Amino acid sequence: MMQIKMLVLMSKIRRILNHSFAILISLIMFVPIYLLVVNSLKDSVQSRAMGLELPTSIHLENYLAVIEQGKLGAAFLNSVLYATTATIIVVIFSTTAAFVLSRNRSPRNRFLYFFIVLGIAMPINYVALTKVMQATHLINTVAGIAMLYAATKIPFGVFLIYAFIESIPREIDEAAIIDGCDPFTLFFRVIFPLLTPAWVTTAILSFLDFWSEFILPLYFLQSSAKWPMTLAVYNFFGRYEASWNLVSADIVLTILPVIVVYLLGQRYILSGMTSGAVKG
């Protein structure tokens, strides 16, 4: 009797320890976001040390200040423009390519699939890329940067969607063909809707990455009017390094969209991250 009681107590203690440890880790993961939010509400004196303490008075005007001084509006719109355009390109090109490469596995198509998927590992040769960008007159243009973003995620998109297409029975294609569908109707009216989970995952993951992209605009967008949020924030930080309240407010506005997309789409993100790596 005594022994059973001991065992129950032990497992209880263990459970409490596990929970405390998990909470501690989650807190550590959350500290930076907490720091940003509380310091974005402080005045410039209190935020100097970017400390953990709560603001003594709430200063929402920091947000207005950064929107005006940081030209945040323009940078925000740029980021939205680049990230959405590139995401749409990735979704359309990856689904169409994955569809034909997966359904018609001729030796040529198998080779092309591996050729594209190799891009997941391939680093971009930024320096040589400037030559391509100049030759195609795409350097410093919106279209250029959007296509460039898209190109970096197409290999991942094709990989993810290719695997998903296998789960859609070929009988569906055959039925559609008998009903007189041409390839376009078959794909856009029948297959594309069935691919929704896969392309939504691809879209969310691509969008998050495009929103965070720093190195491509650093190389290929010289004019500050075309900068996305990441470059604008970095530049803002350089100019206002001492004013952590403004820097924090600027950053909170920058990461708000990704946090919203993440919280809304976390089911897709977590499933997408894993479907590629683990085949169950």
Add this chain to the structure above:
Amino acid sequence: MKNKMYPFYFSFGAIALYSLFMVIPGLMGFYLSFTDWNRYSSEINFIGFKNFELIFSKQNYWHSISNSMIFTVVTIVLKTVIALLLALLLTKGLKRFVNFHRVVIYLPAIIPMIVIGIVFRSILHPTTGVLNESLRGIGLDFLAQRWLTNPHIALYSVIFVDTWKGVGFIMVILIAGLQVIPSEYYEAAQIDGANGWDELWKITLPLLMPTLTVTTVLNLLYGLRVFDIVWVLTNGGPGYATETVYTVVFKEFSKGRYGVSTALSTLLFVIMSLFGYWLIKAMHNKELDR
């Protein structure tokens, strides 16, 4: 029939963008790394292996390669070990709030690296930073360091921040790997009297090996091309202490020395394409096993 219903031109968009922006520059890099291409002259002359000789003879280039290697190896070890502990905790140690913790621990992975860098510049500040303040607060003054300006520890501070950001991503993949291990194995082991330790070493780890291979390769590919976090936290400094391949590539590029810059990129391109080939083969084999 197949060619009619699955027209080849459906794949043209993907192939065109990918080839134009990733493959062609990669291949052009091979040629350009053997030239004296630079900003100040419109002529590009073939100069043989001079750029590579320079890379292997000058200390700061060589240093950047070794830093990238150290960064890669240490982050692989740290992320894998910590992520595995957390994945085990969330799948086996907890019954409730699992999804909550998973969402929070993954959160840093979606925040732009540039933002993480800026926040940690303040957290790691020697006098006013939260880390040193907390250490002093609990009486561990001797542990308070100049995290980002001491050349001996700056690289490890960068590694620490990167691990903090990346561990959730690896954890999520490992959780999925753990969930596909059939529970019958554990039940059978328990009947045979195995303890938790035996289960970990004899069931969990061996069956998790394919997933661990994938996460290791992902970490490897990420580590070798690290740029943003170093750029924001230390900008390669103090001195050359935290310079990595891609920060040097960018610095040489800014100075207009395109030839050397391309040569370094090309070295990386070759190494990583080989690893990439290996990764795809590993994933493909797993598909066949199924």
